[in-house]
Amino acid sequence: MNLQRYSRQTVFDEIGEAGQERLLRSRVAVIGVGAIGTVIANNLCRAGVGFVRLIDRDYVELGNLQRQVLYTEEDARQRVPKAVAACEHLREVNSEIELEPVITDVNSSNIEALISDIDLVLDGSDNLEARYLINEACFKENRPWIYAGAIVGAGMTMNIIPGETPCLRCLFSHSLPSGTGPTCSTAGVVNGITGVIASIASTEALKILIGSSDVRKTLLAIDIWSNLFDEITIEQNRDCPVCAHHEYKLLGRLSGSYTTSLCGRDSVQVVPGSKTTIDIERFAQRLKGIGTVRYSRFMLQFSGGEVEFSLFPDGRAIIDKVKDESAARSIYSEYIGL
Ligand SMILES: [Zn+2]
Known part of the structure; x- marks a missing residue:
């Protein structure tokens, strides 16, 4: 295989040719291809991750272009489904990897099938309920995942690895009643923070996929508007329903209409x-x-x-x-x- 196109990674000792070959054999899923998901997908495809499944339920609109870096005005005019538009643009960037668009709403009836053949799941979703579902599915299927979220000028990301780190339920022990928290539509978001959080998450993804010992085990919280940079150690909750007791309530819920x-x-x-x-x-x-x-x-x-x-x-x-x-x-x- 010609690794020349990845020469800036193969000369970097921490990745090298062996790491690059591992990336090319790796399979990831990005759940939600919006502000964070487009940056993650862009970075991972350019880095040569061999299989990338891009999952999104929505289509491109003009208001997305401020931060969702893979889309164009023409995509918005045509209302192209985001998963399809992202795959089409990324195929022009890297035709040597496999890209799979999936237009669907991720829910308890389909998430396990969407991640069962995947090495690492990346969070590009926009709500806590979806992240709780990803968390449960990844612990049940024993898959690492990377939480990433941003709003206004602030964002957080954490690597969540079954058996090695606490889980998302350890971090947020109570679920927010839906509709009560601020969202990107009510509070806004600057495109710098989604880019920073997604770039950090995609770098951690490379480390996890090549088996690096430098994988971060803390929660990273950044506010680029107020210039705050925090790394927080999260303790495992010994009573956590998901990572301690292996109870997967959301997965067991029949989705229905x-x-x-x-x-x-x-x-x-x-x-x-x-x-x-x-x-x-x-x-x-x-x-x-x-x-x-x-x-x-x-x-x-x-x-x-x-x-x-x-x-x-x-x-x-x-x-x-x-x-x-x-x-x-x-x-x-x-x-x-x-
Ligand atoms: Zn937990």
Whole structure:
């Protein structure tokens, strides 16, 4: 194999040719390809991680471009699913690795399958509930993962390795009731912090994948607006339900049909209760008589009167311009009705 393109890593003693070969044999999943996920994916693909699965439920919008570094205005105009847009751009950067886009909402029914053939999971999600689910799945499947989050000018990251470090539930022992914490849409975020946190997380990823002894075991907290840099030692909670007692409550929960308000806009995602595959073209024909329809093999976009939504082949829909989840549900049942 020609390692020339990775020469700046192979001449770096800590990686070397042996480390590079390990990277090329490694498999990672990035859950959420937004501000942090795009930077992590970019770094890992350029570094030559051999297989990268990019998982995201949403499509590109203009308001993403301030911080989500892989996307373009054209992606936003076309509303390309983020997982697909990220893979297409990264294939032009590195055609020698394998990239797999997955357009889905990660939940208790699919997360184990998404990480079971993976060496390391990277957190690009935007909420604590998703991270708790990643935490449980990674402990159950015995996979390391890297927590990474940022808001306003501050961010945190921690390597979470079953059997070696505490877990996310040791760090945040009580779950936040959803909707009560600040989010990037209500508080904002500067693109420097998402870049810094993601770059640190992706460097730790390289260390974990090559088996380096320099893997950080602490929580790193940074506020680049206030110039605060902290490294905090987290103790394992001996009563932690996840890493001490191996109780995986979120994984065991039947997902059923559910709705989620999406961070950053007046949109609600509706996920049908049972696994389904819908024929996008057939739906497009059905909806043409009552509004404007655009579709590709990835999704269908409908707008008619006050109603706007995007429908994905797995029956999932993102309903736009709605204030609450019940309004989204009624639009879903009226127009899609699975
Ligand atoms: Zn724990």
